[in-house]
Structures are given as C-alpha cells and as structure tokens.
Amino acid sequence: MIALLIFIALVLLLWGCAWFGAAILGPRRRTEQIAHEDFKLLVAAALTLVGLIIGFSFSMATSRYDQRKNYEEAEANAIGTEYLRVGLLPAADAVNVRALLRGYLEERILFYTTRDGERLRQINERTATTQAQLWSAVQASALEHPDVLKSLAIAGMNEVLNSQGYTLAAWRNRIPTPAWALMIVVAMLGNTMIGFAFSELPRPGLRLVVLPVIVSIAWFLIADIDSPRGGVIHVAPENLLSLAASLR
Numbered sequence: 001m002i003a004l005l006i007f008i009a010l011v012l013l014l015w016g017c018a019w020f021g022a023a024i025l026g027p028r029r030r031t032e033q034i035a036h037e038d039f040k041l042l043v044a045a046a047l048t049l050v051g052l053i054i055g056f057s058f059s060m061a062t063s064r065y066d067q068r069k070n071y072e073e074a075e076a077n078a079i080g081t082e083y084l085r086v087g088l089l090p091a092a093d094a095v096n097v098r099a100l101l102r103g104y105l106e107e108r109i110l111f112y113t114t115r116d117g118e119r120l121r122q123i124n125e126r127t128a129t130t131q132a133q134l135w136s137a138v139q140a141s142a143l144e145h146p147d148v149l150k151s152l153a154i155a156g157m158n159e160v161l162n163s164q165g166y167t168l169a170a171w172r173n174r175i176p177t178p179a180w181a182l183m184i185v186v187a188m189l190g191n192t193m194i195g196f197a198f199s200e201l202p203r204p205g206l207r208l209v210v211l212p213v214i215v216s217i218a219w220f221l222i223a224d225i226d227s228p229r230g231g232v233i234h235v236a237p238e239n240l241l242s243l244a245a246s247l248r
Contacts, residue, residue: 010212010215010216010219010220011209011212011213011216013184013188013212014187014188014191014211014212014215014216017188017189017191017192017195017212018191018192018194018195018208018209018211018212040197042193043190043193043194043197046186046189046190046193047190047194047211049186049190050183050186050187050190050215053182053183053186054183054215054218054219054222057175057179057183057222058218058221058222058225060175060179060226061175061222061223061225061226062225064170064173064174064175064225064226065225065226065233065235067170067173068167068170068171068228068235069235071163071166071167071170072112072167072235072237072238072239072240073239074163074166074167075108075160075163075164075167075239075240076237076239076240076242076243077239078156078159078160078162078163079101079104079105079108079160079163079240079243080243080246081156081159082101082153082156082157082159082160083098083101083247085152085153085156086098086101086138086153086156088147088149088150088152088153089138089141089142089145089150089153090141090145093137093138093140093141096137097134097137097138097141097153100130100133100134100137101134101160102244102247103130104127104130104131104134104160105240105243105244105247106244107123107126107127107130108127108164108237108240109237109240109241109244110123111123111124111127111167112234112235112236112237112240113237114229115229115230120229127164131161131164134157134160134161135157135161138153138154138157139154141153142154171228174226174227175222175226183219187215190211191211191212191215194208194211195208
C-alpha cells in the first residue's frame with residue numbers, strides 16, 4: 001500500500017514539473033532568443049542522464065537482491081553441513097546440537113518471511129540467544145573430548161554464525177539516500193525541460209504525462225527490488241525451507 005502511494009506521489013510530482021515547464025515557463029520565453037536545435041540537444045542530454053541514473057540504480061538494486069539470495073543459499077548450506085558434522089560429537093551432544101540447529105533453522109526462515117518490525121526484533125533476539133547456545137554446546141563438547149575430527153564441528157558452527165552475519169549485512173545494504181535525492185532532482189529538471197519544450201504545442205495534453213509515468217514505474221521497480229521486506233519482490237527462503245523439510 002505504501003509503495004503504491006509513493007508511486008502515485010512520484011507521478012504527480014514529475015507531472016507537476018512537466019506542467020510547470022509548459023504552463024508557467026513556456027509562455028514567458030522569447031522564442032527569438034532561443035536556439036531551437038541547441039535546446040533540443042540539451043533536452044536529449046538531460047533525458048539521457050535520467051536514463052543512465054535509472055540504469056545504474058537498477059543495477060545497484062539487482063546486485064544487492066542477488067547478494068541476498070546468494071547468502072540465503074549459503075546459510076542453508078552452512079546449516080545443512082553442520083547438521084551432519086555434529087555427528088562427530090558424542091551421541092548426547094550431537095542430539096542436543098541438532099535439536100538446537102532445527103530450532104535455529106526455523107528462526108532463520110522466520111527472518112526471511114516476517115514483515116512486522118516488532119516481531120522481527122524478537123526473532124533477532126531469539127536468534128542471538130540460540131547462536132550462543134549452539135556455540136557453547138559445540139565448544140563444551142570439543143573441550144571435553146579434544147579431537148581433530150571435532151574441530152570440524154567447531155569450524156562448521158563458525159560458518160553457520162558467520163553466514164547469518166553476512167546475511168544481515170546484505171539486508172542492510174541499500175541504495176544510499178543521496179542517490180535517490182539525485183535521481184529525483186535530475187528527473188524533476190528533465191520533466192520541467194520536457195514541459196518547456198512541449199509548450200510550443202497548442203495542446204500538449206497527455207504528452208506531459210508519459211515521461212513522469214515511465215520514470216515513476218522505473219523508480220517503483222528499483223525501490224521494490226531494493227527493499228528486502230517491503231513491496232512485492234522478496235527473497236524467498238527456498239533453500240532453508242527445503243533443508244527444513246529434509247531434516248523433518
């Protein structure tokens with residue numbers, strides 16, 4: 001709902017800039033003092049810059065989306081591998097650690113599927129507690145029965161904990177706010193110039209709406225991909241869900 005409201009607000013903002021260029025600035029210009037071809041070149045350059053900024057921003061958003069997907073896969077692989085490695089521990093310790101890993105896996109799935117901020121905070125707190133329990137269980141077993149093979153379980157648990165940290169960092173890695181501000185300013189100026197150019201026409205009409213709608217759709221898509229929890233495009237924990245099903 002919020003994403004839709006932002007999209008509508010962007011369309012109205014950019015359309016307002018185009019209307020301002022056509023209705024306010026257009027009648028005030030003195031055509032004889034304007035080199036028409038030079039002005040057309042300036043408009044083309046401004047629109048090219050808008051397109052480049054949108055393209056680079058889309059590339060940034062998709063790369064971050066792919067990064068979040070890759071870390072989800074890495075988390076599933078780390079948990080699955082550690083689930084097997086704890087078999088190197090004594091039987092009682094292995095049962096305890098595997099039970100903790102199954103609970104930890106459910107918490108990681110909830111991290112990807114939860115949209116509520118307060119519930120997410122609770123999940124992160126439980127995850128931190130479970131991580132401490134996992135490390136303590138493996139560490140205690142390895143210290144009680146030092147063995148080269150048991151070091152594999154320690155190394156695997158380290159990978160499990162590290163993968164969660166990498167995932168959290170990737171979800172916090174968003175397009176910087178100054179980049180969004182730059183896109184908005186450049187697009188506003190570009191639409192104003194378009195409206196100024198169309199002021200020569202007797203009835204610019206829908207021509208003033210086309211570019212604002214196109215740019216707003218592009219921004220909506222970029223913002224949706226760049227937002228891990230908002231919008232409609234999300235990273236589904238497919239690998240974690242598949243691992244949970246196999247462990248059951």
